[in-house]
Amino acid sequence: MRRKAGLILLALAVFFATLSPLLRWYAFPRLAKIPANQYQDMVLEAKDATLLDYGTMRSKKVPEVTVVQTLKGNVEASEKIERTASRDVVVWDGLSYVQGPDGRMVSEIPERYIFDAHSQEPVHATGESVDGAPVRRDGIEFKWPFLTEKRDYEYFDAQARTTSPIHYKGTQEFRGVTVYYFEQTVPWTKVPFPKAMPVQGITPESVAKTGTTRWYTVHRFWVEPGTGAPVCGEEIHKEELRGGTLLGGRDKVTAFVGHVKMREDYIEHTVNLVESQRVLVLLMTSYLPWSFLILGALLLSLSLYLEARGRRPGDAAPAQLTEPEPVSA
């Protein structure tokens, strides 16, 4: 009976000891993925911003500019790409809708972001675009990979349509969560006018005829708790119109200047959401693998102990139940 228990314990010890690395190095990378049907929205605000009045072509101070950002997983498009890409793909159809203080649209830029569901690496397929124009992302956007590392990443900027490094600047505490702090600066870059302009009758083509160009720079901060889902983001965003006849002889006009921050209720919501996801990630990458390993070692010790007790000389007697036959000459 003791030997049987020892064998069962040995089987369990091997089971848990095997499960530990398998969970961390085999199951987690395959199970942790962004759902193809994810839907999320985010509201960012720029208080006391500067905005261009396209009616007068003069910049003015406004109390608030709001950015509504929606990301919607397109399951049908991702399944179509998966057939040829032979990996799990997520297709996000996004919209950055910018609204002025009067509730009117300032700009709206749709985009399609295609990426690997596990690693968040961009996947290049037909449809990858910003504002209807094809682009090629060579870095992440919106989301970091699971188990974010303390290093620089390549980050895609949808306005400039360029990829450049976003630098790891250190580890901080944010609302009770340990986060990694990243910073990126996109230098002044000439960017296309949005296809949807705030004034009816003005189109990117009609502006282009005047010779006026649009320039943009941003200094971006992200804080990320190691799960891949940023809990806070801020941008110091500047846009200018330069040259051409549209400016009435002026060299440049500020189109927008604002310190864009996530709205407080969205920060709270994201922190709560990310904290629960963080526990899940830690469960699969740390808590369970270590627990299983320790449990495996304990069970193995117990199994060896039982085996050793079963083999003690005093316990060997029951094995000689049958007495030897007397030998007769």
Next chain:
Amino acid sequence: MRALIAAATGLAVALALVLTVTALGSPTGSTSPKPLLTTVPAHP
């Protein structure tokens, strides 16, 4: 010999469990019917 069989059983069950769970994966679901927003939501 019996110890070896017990260890092999533990190993096989762990492998089978992990392979089955990862092979099953998670359902993809369907595209959300919610629109891309052009109004400011009151709350998350």
